Amino acid sequence: MPLFRGLFVRKDSARGTTPVEARKALAGMVAPLGAVGARPGLLSGGNVTGTAGWAYSVPAFHAVLTRGAADGVVLMGNDGPVTAPTDPSPTTGARIDIVYVRHADVDAGDPTSAPAVDVARGAASGSPQPPSLPAGALELARATVAATALSTQHAGVTITQSALRTALRGTPVPVRDAAERDAYRSAHLAAGGALSVRAPLSVVRDDTGVVETTSGAGWVSWPHGGLTRRFSRAATSDAQVSSGGLIGLTGGTIEGARAGVWRISGRASLYTSGSSCVGAAYVEWASGGGAPSHEFARWDLPNTGGTYPLSPCVERTIVHPGGDLMIGVGYRRDVGAFWVTGASSGLTVVEATYLGLGV
The missing domain is CATH 3.30.505 (SHC Adaptor Protein)
Incomplete structure (x- = not known):
């Protein structure tokens, strides 16, 4: 059908718009999947939870369902909780349940054209495998049911929200x-x-x-100013550093960072005990896996004992060509020794803020 009739077009002497044509027209409003298809998924809601018995509870939702590009999409929803029964736990091993929604269609060979929420039950095993779903079904959640489970909200049942999500065409x-x-x-x-x-x-x-x-x-x-990515040092045991030059404290990589101007800033919390330390704090950055560049700020640590936060932070504005951007904060030890605070999470931080395509 190279051309199909659109929505809300009056019937002529030949015919009107068919249900399939209407569904194919609606597909043009949904996020794309392929040349003329649409991505199925939830538009809102749909988080599945367990119950005190052997059933799952599915709350209100809106969804896009499809059996393929040639069949278009069904826009459907649920305006209140729906209960989907399942079987009691297996006697041994575990099984995988998949909670799904599907809209039947008599034109596709189904006995009715009613929507339904149902549960596909896998076979019990020591290594359970997920069951298959009927054509046109949208998976909402996946649950692993252990033999020890007493209900779907018992600790022996692990529910994972596995539904794809979708959106109107042109939106993320x-x-x-x-x-x-x-x-x-x-x-x-x-x-x-x-x-x-x-x-x-x-x-x-x-x-x-x-x-x-x-x-x-x-x-x-997305190319807008004000976007900030931050990496913070995880809490660890205190660690003494008495050798080496550039000592990295925390950092990470921003995947696919937008081309333009970025401001990189870092701060740290270090302390001394028994000796002083001469050196400098620094931030580093590298584009696309290249060698890192550094910006240093003198920071000597006295031998008086105690914790010393870096103030003000080390900062540098760079022009990034686009792609992965590595950033980090560290300390350059010249002479002496220092300690990295174990509980420095939130105190030892490096962040990059996108300022736009130009300053």
Whole structure:
């Protein structure tokens, strides 16, 4: 069907718009998947929880369902809690339950055209495998049910919210992390989709809160000022440093950092005990895996015992060409020894703030 009739077009002497044509028209409003398809997923709500019995509770949600590009999409929802029964726990091993939503369709061979929330139950095993789902189903959550479980809210049941999420076309699609982001891009290309400046994919990552866009091979952060990424030293045991030159304290890599001006700043908390230390604090940065550059600020630590916070912080504004940006904060030990505070989480920090394409 090279051309299909649109929504709300009056019937002529031949026919009106068919349900499939209407669903294909609606697909154009949803985030793309392939050349003419749409990404299925939740638009809102849908977090599955356990109950005091052998059932799962599914709250209100809106969802986009599809059986493939040729069938378009079904926009459906649920305005109140729905209970999805399952079986009691297995006698041995464990099994995997998948809670899903599906909209039946008599035109596709189903006995009705009703929506339903249901549970697919896997076989019990020492290494349980997930069950398969019927065509057009959207997975909402995945639960591992151990033999020790007494109900779906018991400690023997682990529920993972596994639903894909989707969005209106042209707005960022929520994804959990870089792996889900990259899987979306791969699935889009595998289904015949194309990427360009005028037809990009955009996502917003749960793990970073950053909007990223791809129009080709890589991902770049959303081009606006004020975006800040921070890396903080984790709490560890106190550690003495009495040798070495550049001592890294904390840092990390900003994946796909936008090209433009970034301000890098670092602060630290160190202390001495039994000896003084002569040296300098520094921040470092590197673009695309290259050799790091440094900005130093003199910081000598006296032999009086006690903790010394770096004040003011070390700071440097750089022009980044785009791509991965490594940042870090550390101390250059020239003479003497110092201690790294174990409980310095939140005190030893490096951050980068995107200022825009120009200053």
